[in-house]
Amino acid sequence: MNTRVTELLGIQYPIIQGGMAWVAEHHLAAAVSEAGGFGLLGAASAPADVIRQEIRKVKELTDKPFGVNVMLLSPYAEEVAHVVAEEGVKAVTTGAGNPEKYMEMWKNAGIKVIPVVASVALAKRMERCGADAVVAEGMESGGHIGSLTTMALVPQVVDAVDIPVIAAGGIGDGRGFAAAMMLGAEAVQMGTRFVAAEESIVHQNYKDRIIKAKDIDSQVTGMSTGHPVRSLRNQMTREYLRLEKEGAPFEELEMLTLGSLRKAVQEGDVVNGTVMAGQIAGLVKKQQSCRAIIEEIMEEADKLLGRR
Numbered sequence: 001m002n003t004r005v006t007e008l009l010g011i012q013y014p015i016i017q018g019g020m021a022w023v024a025e026h027h028l029a030a031a032v033s034e035a036g037g038f039g040l041l042g043a044a045s046a047p048a049d050v051i052r053q054e055i056r057k058v059k060e061l062t063d064k065p066f067g068v069n070v071m072l073l074s075p076y077a078e079e080v081a082h083v084v085a086e087e088g089v090k091a092v093t094t095g096a097g098n099p100e101k102y103m104e105m106w107k108n109a110g111i112k113v114i115p116v117v118a119s120v121a122l123a124k125r126m127e128r129c130g131a132d133a134v135v136a137e138g139m140e141s142g143g144h145i146g147s148l149t150t151m152a153l154v155p156q157v158v159d160a161v162d163i164p165v166i167a168a169g170g171i172g173d174g175r176g177f178a179a180a181m182m183l184g185a186e187a188v189q190m191g192t193r194f195v196a197a198e199e200s201i202v203h204q205n206y207k208d209r210i211i212k213a214k215d216i217d218s219q220v221t222g223m224s225t226g227h228p229v230r231s232l233r234n235q236m237t238r239e240y241l242r243l244e245k246e247g248a249p250f251e252e253l254e255m256l257t258l259g260s261l262r263k264a265v266q267e268g269d270v271v272n273g274t275v276m277a278g279q280i281a282g283l284v285k286k287q288q289s290c291r292a293i294i295e296e297i298m299e300e301a302d303k304l305l306g307r308r
């Protein structure tokens, strides 16, 4: 299936892997790119040198194009932005902010720039300052979210900009993919389904939590702090929401989540850790290779979209 996004990124299938903190490392990114999608390294809050090494490791594993997601709230965002330009990757996606100040540097380095947006206003602004595409991410996503749903956000962004739009949030199978195309998207970005992939390095407890999750198992914490985060319901989300309801100070809430994603991803503590996942966790039924995931989605979508 060819779209402006497959052309832009030089990929076979219009499926992009989310740049998930602690999860989107070189094994996963390389596996997605090798399978014909677009793999991403999630820089999250990692120091720049770690990202430099990660970029080099992906290049050892695959010749296919891949990118880096720069999380703009990171204390290392500036250094990471420079490292990405120095090392050279096919594309950068950004999250949790406005990447305007890095745009010129990345474009000069020949890197495609694809900001993740949660509103029409930011999408238009990104197009004006030279973005090559945008990811319109709905609040069904795991992790840090905006307030609009994918169903409402994607067609409004599609109408507002001329650059290609990639839909994200709540997409986990061929039906979601086909629906996104109907909304005018030219690719999808998926996170949760890839967290449970065979090549994903997350602790087995984390994958099992996603595979066992039911439709209503995700919760949003941090509404009051201005940084809403979606993750699977556990002792941590219950405690956080209790404190939030009591009006606990920002610092206390921050302390509770400090290092909690790493605890879940690496140590497998799915009780006290933060198990970030999107609303489609309930749709993920098994662990599969990235290739099997991508091929299954494309086959299902092809049938639904009447291309066979």
Ligand code: TUI
Residues within 6 Å of the ligand: 021, 044, 071, 073, 094, 095, 096, 097, 098, 116, 117, 118, 122, 137, 142, 143, 144, 145, 146, 227, 229
């Ligand atoms: O960034 C994400 N998802 C993330 S980042 C992350 S690490 C983190 N953990 C705890 C708190 C904060 C971050 C985990 N998951 N998705 C992309 C995304 N970007 N979603 C929403 C946005 C967004 C929101 C507001 C982008 C821009 C924006 O406004 C910027 C502006 O200046 O207008």
